[in-house]
Amino acid sequence: MITSSETLYENVATKIESLIEQGVLQPGDKVPSVRKVSIDHGVSLTTAFQAYFLLENKGLIESKPRSGFYVKFSKSKLPPTPSIIFPEHSSNEVKIDEMVSRVFKEARNEKNISLAVASPHHSLLPVAQLNKAVTQSMRKGKGKELGYEMPPGNEDLRRLIAKRSFDWGGHLHHDDVMITFGCMEALNLCLRAVAKPGDTIAIESPTYYGILQSIESLGMKALEIATHHETGVDLDDLSKALEANKVAACLFVTNFNNPLGCCMPEENKKKLVRLLAEKEIPLIEDDLYGDLFQGKKRPVNAKAFDKKGLVLLCSSFSKSLAPGYRVGWVVPGRFKERIERLKFMTTVATSTINQMALAHFLENGSYDRHLRKIRTAFQNQINFTTQAIIKYFPAETKISRPQGGFVLWIELPSTINSFELNEKAVKQGVSIAPGLIFSTQNKYSNFIRISCGLPWSEKIEQAIKKVGDLLKQQIGKLN
């Protein structure tokens, strides 16, 4: 009975949400009364109330005392998205490590509210279930949980990851999968397998600073490609860049690029794979955020169109399940042997018990249920954060509309230096990620990334207000 009534109130909520999204109901509009909903839809008053609480939790409506519910937020009424910057097609040495270290030294200080670090808060994770999976693995392990699990890694876990490939259009065998210490180790191994120091890697602009740091630490160069808010990498820009430069590999976050949150359409992924296959250029596909889609269905991966074994797919459980387990994987295609060896030489093997526990958790099928829950949580947190930015930041502020993941990319008035902004914010106990660390070309200095990984709270709203106040002060001074 609970299940059917849940469906009922969700149904009602979805209808009203769609009216809001389409702009039929606009911010400030009163929504139909609970009584009216109850009568019109033939549901109980309780059900109607549940529907409205759900919408309130999503940050879409708010109740006003003695008056009823009003629309608070509509995606149809958002500020424009940040500008697309077409980067120069030059192969650049990367030198952002110093800056990133400076930013994150403070961002990781537990006293500060970190809007800089893109990590899900543990209250959003299935702690009890995972701990139970650890306990059960130890019971089952009979001592083997202390032994090495040599590359390619735990077979059960690899099989379960291969099984999930169906969701993104793949049909992997477990021997196609190798377990790594998170997506970061996977990306590092791939870079080392397909390129050498001095080689050029094509990346999105902007792109995750960790990718830039890896490229820097391996003595490789970066070539930035224009990337759109809706459709990701600009394929024409990529084509031109590949004509003008010798590129050893591309490293793209095809689903929900961090920081943009964009997703390449299926057709573009097909074209991308075809283009690179013609030129025999490997594609390292970072799919870290693929399961955290906001739409109706999980996007397909470029790997699904790979016929030559040239796509190296990387991902992990760090953004959705257990950051601290440090378990990720790579589907290395034709570079399998090389990557298995590099893994052994670098970290020998991935932690055994962590792999066992994740296999146990996935086997029970609770991962999909958890993913539904955490996607909703991220969506709600993005809604609330967006609203707070609109409310507290200067009017010219532009905000991304991520199609997945949980970060926002924000363009501030052009006079703002976001690196300095962060240093000021840190003094007030808040950290943000300045745009400069997402590129090699000294662009995005008036951009910031804000993570929505923390459950929404008054404290976070106040943190965003502090940043907004700093911005307004700075603009005031300049005018």
Next chain:
Amino acid sequence: MITSSETLYENVATKIESLIEQGVLQPGDKVPSVRKVSIDHGVSLTTAFQAYFLLENKGLIESKPRSGFYVKFSKSKLPPTPSIIFPEHSSNEVKIDEMVSRVFKEARNEKNISLAVASPHHSLLPVAQLNKAVTQSMRKGKGKELGYEMPPGNEDLRRLIAKRSFDWGGHLHHDDVMITFGCMEALNLCLRAVAKPGDTIAIESPTYYGILQSIESLGMKALEIATHHETGVDLDDLSKALEANKVAACLFVTNFNNPLGCCMPEENKKKLVRLLAEKEIPLIEDDLYGDLFQGKKRPVNAKAFDKKGLVLLCSSFSKSLAPGYRVGWVVPGRFKERIERLKFMTTVATSTINQMALAHFLENGSYDRHLRKIRTAFQNQINFTTQAIIKYFPAETKISRPQGGFVLWIELPSTINSFELNEKAVKQGVSIAPGLIFSTQNKYSNFIRISCGLPWSEKIEQAIKKVGDLLKQQIGKLN
């Protein structure tokens, strides 16, 4: 009462063991009867029997039905140690990865008895206690066990590692320590911090193949230094090599080099540190086996004499406690900041729960108790393996006398190609590590390394016999 009687029988056993070690009692000699021991030492018959069982467990005596106990094995009657080879002082490209992969593909096949892989069997590890430590950490963690534990890593664990530095002559602060994914990640990070592709690293000859693979994968070169069975690196040879070559760093296993099991005397470590400090050459000190000494006390580390922050100490819990946890550490000296950043770029952070559990285990003080136990087990396994090699291998065989760790380095008749020997042995279900993979100079082709990490059993004795039979066949053919 139990404790005092334990001490009693151990005392008696130690006296007899010393008679055997000094050669007063020789293999084949009858040892005093249990009754005589009981009367002479004023102990009960039970205590006398316990003493003899202990010596039997150590492989030193054996009982003959209706006759009594006889000396079976004495270290005073061992074959000579393998030859020391003075390598050429040339900086070599490393190309052993292919060969190592071929060897260990088979060595890791669970159907084979692996005398090749140097890893403690899980029956030698404190499984129940570690599992309990995991459970307690999860209870205490309240969800934080799923979050990132950013570099430098878990503070409790770092403090406990710093505390243990007293054992090797150090006095570290926990901020001097950074947690890594095992010793292998620590070594890799150190190499990357102090040298770049093309640079030369001075290493021991022979040295652990994993170190050679790392150097190879990073595009660096290796310069081999002669290494003695008793005293480790030959400092004169090192001096000469440093005169003739530009060396970016030394990477030495100062305590119980794998495969030799040698230990540099304290005086040599002092000289080594002084020599390298004069030339401003960093020393990466691999202390993976330091806690697994066979003598009376733990050897001092070279790090203890480091005044300039030029010694980078690396170690882990993989050989003594929990290989599969993949938890090690580095004491990076003046390279701290660079190494912390490289760690973040490569694997972000070390697994949280694994660090918590080890901190919990160390806090309880059960580590030292466990170490005493596992050291005895390794010593016994080394004794039994040595005896079996003497029994089954050709008479010319030479065997190392490891002062710590749990591997044996064996020189076979010069006509033997140990790589081929291994391929033949694998067909019979046994794997060994051929000498060629421990050097870049195509030396040691008639050497093998045998691991004594598995509890002694009839099966292992038979495995050694199989290798011995293959050797004898091959020699027979050649003669």
